[in-house]
Amino acid sequence: xxxxxxxxxxxxxxxxxxxxxxxxxxxxxxxxxxxxxxxxxxxxxxxxxxxxxxxxxxxxxxxxxxxxxxxxxxxxxxxxxxxxxxxxxxxxxxxxxxxxxxxxxxxxxxxxxxxxxxxxxxxxxxxxxxxxxxxxxxxxxxxxxxxxxxxxxxxxxxxxxxxxxxxxxxxxxxxxxxxxxxxxxxxxxxxxxxxxxxxxxxxxxxxxxxxxxxxxxxxxxx
Numbered sequence: 420x421x422x423x424x425x426x427x428x429x430x431x432x433x434x435x436x437x438x439x440x441x442x443x444x445x446x447x448x449x450x451x452x453x454x455x456x457x458x459x460x461x462x463x464x465x466x467x468x469x470x471x472x473x474x475x476x477x478x479x480x481x482x483x484x485x486x487x488x489x490x491x492x493x494x495x496x497x498x499x500x501x502x503x504x505x506x507x508x509x510x511x512x513x514x515x516x517x518x519x520x521x522x523x524x525x526x527x528x529x530x531x532x533x534x535x536x537x538x539x540x541x542x543x544x545x546x547x548x549x550x551x552x553x554x555x556x557x558x559x560x561x562x563x564x565x566x567x568x569x570x571x572x573x574x575x576x577x578x579x580x581x582x583x584x585x586x587x588x589x590x591x592x593x594x595x596x597x598x599x600x601x602x603x604x605x606x607x608x609x610x611x612x613x614x615x616x617x618x619x620x621x622x623x624x625x626x627x628x629x630x631x632x633x634x635x636x637x638x639x640x641x
Contacts, residue, residue, distance in 0.1 A: 428527065428585060429526075430528045430574070430578055430584060431527050432530040433588050433589070434534075434594045435531055435535055436534070436590075437472075437590035438589050438594075440543065445508065446468075447464055448501070450467040450478070453479065453494055454482060454483040456497040457490045458486070467482050468612045472591040472593040473564055473565060474564030475495060475559065476491065476495060477564055479494045514630035518630060518633065518634040520552070521637075521638065528578050529553050530554055530555045530557075530578065532565075532587065534564055537561050540558050555577050556574075557571075565593040566593045566597040566600055567597070571585070572601055583602075587605045587606075588605070589605070589608070589611075592613055595618060599621060606627060606633065607625075607626045624640070625640070
């Protein structure tokens with residue numbers, strides 16, 4: 420039976436880490452290890468998790484306020500070293516692939532807006548055979564990082580979708596602020612990097628506590 424429900428959103432943009440990909444704990448551990456490697460004080464799990472979603476350079480600088488700027492390059496190298504040791508351990512959250520396939524079948528354009536690097540995102544997409552499921556993507560190293568609206572504005576321009584027809588989905592306040600800054604609606608997910616207590620002020624349409632609840636909401640609110 421064909422779904423004839425009118426679509427509210429033509430473009431759905433997803434954050435990657437902590438939203439589609441179950442990588443939050445690994446990223447936290449890699450940030451902590453990298454900071455210690457260059458002589459900084461080990462950030463708490465909460466502090467390391469808070470910077471997820473920002474561009475890598477900004478995230479590491481905020482997580483390591485006692486590390487001098489001249490060590491930022493080394494800090495980035497150490498983070499990549501630790502991450503690469505375990506990147507193949509990462510997996511999609513259960514239910515992500517059926518959710519994406521259902522959205523594509525209904526005619527939505529799908530995109531990724533992430534704080535990852537282009538190389539990192541391409542590696543991840545290749546690893547899990549997801550490339551053909553997305554119409555476009557933007558990373559922090561090829562445009563402005565979150566919550567600057569540029570990456571979402573570029574996606575909307577590329578796919579010819581206006582802000583009022585675009586939905587941003589993410590697990591951090593950076594994602595929801597990005598949506599606000601770009602004039603788009605948003606949905607937050609509580610199973611990623613940030614506690615959902617800070618989401619309400621950013622006016623998401625919904626807060627999903629699992630991929631199943633996110634998928635159900637998207638099916639009911641196209």
